[in-house]
Amino acid sequence: MRSLAKTSWVELKLFAREPLTVVFTFALPLVLLFVLGSVFGNTPDPSVYRGVGAMDYYVPAYAGLVIASLGLIALPTHLAGYRERGILRRFRASPVPLWSVFGAHVLVTMASAAAGSVLLIIVAALSYDILAPVSPAGFAGAFVLGALAFSAIGALLGAAMPTARAAQGAGVLLWFVMMIIAGAGPPPEVLTDATRAVADTTPLRHVILLLQDPWLGFGWNLAETGIVVAWLAGSAALAVILLRRRA
Amino acid sequence: MDSPVVTVDGLHKRYGSTVAVEDVSFYVRRGEIFGLLGPNGAGKTTTVECLQGLRRADAGALRILGLDPARQTQELRRRIGSQLQESALPDRIKVWEALRLFSSGSDGDTSARLLDEWGLAGKRDATFAGLSGGQRQRLFVALALLGDPEVVFLDEMTTGLDPSARRVAWQLIETIRDQGTTVVLVTHFMDEAERLCDRVAIVDRGRVALMGAPQDLIVQHAGAVQVLFTAEGVDPAWLRTLSGVTDVRERGGAVEVEGEGPILARVAAALASRGIEPADLRVERSSLEDVFLSVVGAREGMEG
Numbered sequence: 210m211r212s213l214a215k216t217s218w219v220e221l222k223l224f225a226r227e228p229l230t231v232v233f234t235f236a237l238p239l240v241l242l243f244v245l246g247s248v249f250g251n252t253p254d255p256s257v258y259r260g261v262g263a264m265d266y267y268v269p270a271y272a273g274l275v276i277a278s279l280g281l282i283a284l285p286t287h288l289a290g291y292r293e294r295g296i297l298r299r300f301r302a303s304p305v306p307l308w309s310v311f312g313a314h315v316l317v318t319m320a321s322a323a324a325g326s327v328l329l330i331i332v333a334a335l336s337y338d339i340l341a342p343v344s345p346a347g348f349a350g351a352f353v354l355g356a357l358a359f360s361a362i363g364a365l366l367g368a369a370m371p372t373a374r375a376a377q378g379a380g381v382l383l384w385f386v387m388m389i390i391a392g393a394g395p396p397p398e399v400l401t402d403a404t405r406a407v408a409d410t411t412p413l414r415h416v417i418l419l420l421q422d423p424w425l426g427f428g429w430n431l432a433e434t435g436i437v438v439a440w441l442a443g444s445a446a447l448a449v450i451l452l453r454r455r456a
Numbered sequence: 457m458d459s460p461v462v463t464v465d466g467l468h469k470r471y472g473s474t475v476a477v478e479d480v481s482f483y484v485r486r487g488e489i490f491g492l493l494g495p496n497g498a499g500k501t502t503t504v505e506c507l508q509g510l511r512r513a514d515a516g517a518l519r520i521l522g523l524d525p526a527r528q529t530q531e532l533r534r535r536i537g538s539q540l541q542e543s544a545l546p547d548r549i550k551v552w553e554a555l556r557l558f559s560s561g562s563d564g565d566t567s568a569r570l571l572d573e574w575g576l577a578g579k580r581d582a583t584f585a586g587l588s589g590g591q592r593q594r595l596f597v598a599l600a601l602l603g604d605p606e607v608v609f610l611d612e613m614t615t616g617l618d619p620s621a622r623r624v625a626w627q628l629i630e631t632i633r634d635q636g637t638t639v640v641l642v643t644h645f646m647d648e649a650e651r652l653c654d655r656v657a658i659v660d661r662g663r664v665a666l667m668g669a670p671q672d673l674i675v676q677h678a679g680a681v682q683v684l685f686t687a688e689g690v691d692p693a694w695l696r697t698l699s700g701v702t703d704v705r706e707r708g709g710a711v712e713v714e715g716e717g718p719i720l721a722r723v724a725a726a727l728a729s730r731g732i733e734p735a736d737l738r739v740e741r742s743s744l745e746d747v748f749l750s751v752v753g754a755r756e757g758m759e760g
């Protein structure tokens with residue numbers, strides 16, 4: 210446990226020293242929120258945004274977007290770089306156990322996702338008259354589950370991609386596609402059926418629904434829980450297999 | 457004599473269809489500096505990686521400090537130190553953070569001393585990306601020495617160091633040995649091995665070709681001594697009759713007398729008796745490099 214604490218502290222500092230990642234994680238969702246807020250306001254319209262105000266819809270959705278940018282871009286790039294440059298080899302030959310390095314990556318992802326989302330919620334609450342979460346505990350639970358799922362997806366991408374550049378390229382691409390179609394871009398109601406079908410195959414779609422439902426008062430979504438847990442378990446299992454072979 | 461701290465018996469390792477290590481056996485005594493020498497691709501690094509538990513041997517028995525590196529890896533890591541080839545640290549980690557991260561406990565004093573000894577005291581707050589190649593190399597050695605390991609593996613430690621930094625590194629390695637730590641040194645610098653190692657194993661194409669103390673190997677495998685001098689207008693063929701001399705060559709006044717035993721004294725006496733007093737009379741002994749070349753041959757010369 211001591212080595213996990215030590216490794217996590219160093220990894221957290223390393224994360225804070227990557228200006229691009231920090232900006233991407235903390236600032237981009239805020240910018241998007243303000244752009245969309247200035248266009249759509251927060252007056253509910255029954256035909257779009259699940260019948261709630263645009264800002265009420267986007268705030269929990271963008272918590273999901275923060276999670277996704279860490280899990281799809283920051284973590285895989287970092288991890289693939291560790292593999293590519295022999296940093297994992299360096300750790301493997303040291304008394305620091307490798308599981309504490311991966312554990313630290315997950316903890317840093319969770320902590321930065323939480324920080325980014327809290328920042329987003331505070332700024333949104335100060336700028337718009339948004340709905341307070343109907344079930345804060347439910348939202349928190351959904352957040353932890355979603356962040357764990359994207360940590361596993363990030364570990365899988367980081368294990369599968371040959372280089373840090375490849376991981377970053379793939380991550381940014383996946384992030385943009387998911388952002389546009391999975392519920393963090395235009396309202397899902399205006400998308401074509403085909404696009405919605407594709408969106409349903411992305412993990413972000415399910416994490417967003419899992420986050421929105423307790424926040425907006427639709428209750429805890431069991432079906433989405435099952436899908437997100439499946440993403441978590443599947444990605445984690447594959448990541449472990451790959452990292453055993455390729456770390 | 458103590459039982460060996462490292463034993464390797466019949467190590468075999470292949471990657472797919474490529475055999476990296478065919479059949480390597482050696483042992484390392486407690487407190488010595490043991491050198492693994494060989495051309496690139498000979499299997500030195502693979503051998504060391506199997507010992508460190510970074511790779512699993514396909515066949516053979518390995519023991520370090522009585523531990524099996526494949527099974528008791530975690531315990532082993534606490535008792536050995538490793539400086540690896542082709543490894544790195546995160547770009548933005550600071551030197552002191554790396555030392556603290558890799559130290560197992562209350563190594564505060566050790567860290568400060570290591571930074572001092574390895575010339576990094578002024579770089580405490582520098583990031584890894586901001587270090588020169590030589591400084592990175594020294595940081596890796598310092599990391600390997602954290603926690604006073606009983607056995608330390610140094611893989612191409614002085615690669616990337618400038619000549620004066622190499623000399624300093626050599627002195628530090630001797631200091632490490634004098635403090636009782638066993639050192640396994642992987643190198644392709646023969647002068648380094650000859651200067652530092654108590655014993656060496658020359659590995660070639662996945663097998664141990666020769667093993668022993670550098671001086672013994674030199675005497676056994678490249679024992680010839682060469683006496684050199686310049687003398688214009690002298691036919692040195694008569695030197696062939698001296699006892700111990702095996703060959704005499706002369707080109708443009710430069711004479712090379714080859715033989716065994718105290719031939720310098722004999723050649724000097726013979727020359728003086730004829731009134732020839734060359735100012736540059738000197739002897740050249742074989743070095744470990746000659747042994748290495750006689751074993752490995754010149755075939756590898758182009759690859760290095």
